[in-house]
Amino acid sequence: MTDTITVGQELEGQILDTVRKSQGMAFEAIKVLADAIQPVTTAIPAVTPPLAYDFAEKLMATQRTFAEDLLHLTARFIPAPAKKG
8 A cells, every 4th residue: 555655646746747847848938938029019008917817817727627637537547445344
């Protein structure tokens, strides 16, 4: 049982590391894009914080749905816990 827990924790760590790396790469790509188009966007009105927060909330909801869908998809690979008794 301990081996299963250890493997699960290692896998969890690897997945989180991969997600962090991909998020970092996406952030850097968006930063490069933002820096490149900044001179063009000076004529566009600023986005107010409530609009930005609404967007962030929608983005997080989308990410959560994606994560839940992924967990449901991969749940079949996780063995059910043994019944006690």
